[in-house]
Amino acid sequence: MFVLARYLLMPVALIAAILFLMALHIIGTALHHQAAWQRTVATVTDVSPYSEMHANGLKTDGINVAVAYVANDAPMTWSGRGKDVGLYTAAKGDRIEFYYDPADPSSLDTAAMKGWRGGLLMLAVTGGFTAFYVWFFWLRGRRVTA
Template sequence: MAAIMFVFARFLLMPFVLIAVTLFAMALHISGTALHHQFAWHQTVATVTDVSSYSEAQGNGLTAKGINVAVTYVANDAPMTWSGKGKDIGLYTASKATR
């Protein structure tokens, strides 16, 4: 009787073991990815080349103010440019030639 209970308990606990193994694998993957990004990606310096303010209406009737920016930077020894909302790259105030 004890052997039968052991078999049943093993099958009842198997989903919990599989969930625990899956969560451990996910945590390991997230930690590994974060470490890879920290060591493999290098911070770059961007220079603001153009700034203009904007105001947009949101769905709830409020307005959001911000800046549109154009920046230049060097990545892998190639000059690059980007333009868009400043808040997308963490800029909330800027002037031309800001680094």
């Protein structure tokens, strides 16, 4: 019974391990941006909503934004989809804190850590499940011989 469960749960454990690594990457990237990138305050100069229909029939709503900011003592502008820089709601005239890459000031990120609690929960659940699976089905009951 345990041998069958060991192999039936292996795909679930692999998916959990991959989700754990993805959550680590997302949280690590946001923390890196907060630590290594420069901070600036941008002013939203334009906001327009958009909707797009995907081939599978799902509709995605979002905003296109344009922001003006100062990076490396030079005035800069950026425009595009808000989700590309971590911005999901905005109004014209809003002042929003961004981080920019000093080597490429046109690369912006809010590094806002949206869903921080959910990310930690995902780390705990997927990591815990994977560790329990490995211990219960692969390591438990093994004897160390010297």
